[in-house]
Amino acid sequence: MSLILKISLASHVILGIIAIIFFYAVWLNLFKQKLNLKLLKFSSLTGLIAFLLSWLTGGYYYVVYYGNAVRPGIKGGQFPWAHTIVMEAKEHIFLFLPFLAAISFIVLWFFGQTIATDAKLKKGLLFINAVIAVIGTAIALSGIIISGAIRQ
Amino acid sequence: MNSSFKNKLINAFVISAIITLIFITAITVIADLKPPLKNWLKDNFNHHWIGKGVLSVILFTAITIIIALIPKKTAGLKLTSALLYLFWTTVLGTFVIFGFFIYEYLKH
Numbered sequence: 001m002s003l004i005l006k007i008s009l010a011s012h013v014i015l016g017i018i019a020i021i022f023f024y025a026v027w028l029n030l031f032k033q034k035l036n037l038k039l040l041k042f043s044s045l046t047g048l049i050a051f052l053l054s055w056l057t058g059g060y061y062y063v064v065y066y067g068n069a070v071r072p073g074i075k076g077g078q079f080p081w082a083h084t085i086v087m088e089a090k091e092h093i094f095l096f097l098p099f100l101a102a103i104s105f106i107v108l109w110f111f112g113q114t115i116a117t118d119a120k121l122k123k124g125l126l127f128i129n130a131v132i133a134v135i136g137t138a139i140a141l142s143g144i145i146i147s148g149a150i151r152q
Numbered sequence: 153m154n155s156s157f158k159n160k161l162i163n164a165f166v167i168s169a170i171i172t173l174i175f176i177t178a179i180t181v182i183a184d185l186k187p188p189l190k191n192w193l194k195d196n197f198n199h200h201w202i203g204k205g206v207l208s209v210i211l212f213t214a215i216t217i218i219i220a221l222i223p224k225k226t227a228g229l230k231l232t233s234a235l236l237y238l239f240w241t242t243v244l245g246t247f248v249i250f251g252f253f254i255y256e257y258l259k260h
Binding site: 055059062063067080081084085088089091092093095096099100102103106107110111118120121123124125127128131135 | 158162165166169172173176180198199201202204205208212231232233234235236238239242243245246249250253254256257260
């Protein structure tokens with residue numbers, strides 16, 4: 001594997017984890033009585049940018065290297081389901097995250113002041129950030145399963 | 153930006169995200185069941201996954217613009233309801249995609 005592919009894969013993982021951490025920060029901070037709007041806006045923006053960059057770097061590795069060099073090994077190995085179920089689901093469910101992150105960012109940036117007083121809107125935003133954090137975590141764990149299957 | 157247009161624009165973003173997530177779920181399942189669609193994506197975007205991503209971004213942008221330009225006082229849904237619909241679309245889409253690939257694995 002070339003250096004650029006190694007950097008792409010490492011960046012994809014690190015940026016994905018950064019994005020998840022920042023969306024956990026948004027989710028958990030929305031539970032507070034007194035909202036720190038600056039922190040919420042900063043976290044949603046950072047999380048969104050990290051997801052977009054993770055998409056690009058992971059996409060480069062996946063399209064250029066994974067399909068030809070890694071996938072056949074997994075499908076022919078002890079755990080073919082690691083590709084057929086886990087990777088296939090991961091790569092497609094991941095596509096939800098940048099759009100959800102964009103919505104979290106847009107609502108916080110345009111309606112930040114309203115959220116503190118509108119309990120229903122706050123609840124809606126809580127649900128969106130919860131689903132981003134939970135799906136993001138599941139996708140990160142899927143990556144560990146796929147990496148494990150490559151080593152077998 | 154006046155308040156009414158701001159509300160309409162944000163509703164447009166959320167409704168567009170709901171439609172985009174439904175599109176991603178649908179194209180994921182249909183392209184796997186219909187090889188001509190998967191081949192079309194490969195031929196036009198180099199890889200089916202790139203095609204799905206590019207089409208999703210185009211769809212998201214186009215629908216947001218169309219809804220934002222519809223000459224109505226409101227965009228149809230209240231923001232709070234739209235966010236909850238987006239949440240449930242995400243949950244459902246996740247289960248459909250995951251369930252579909254389990255089914256595909258067990259079938260072969």
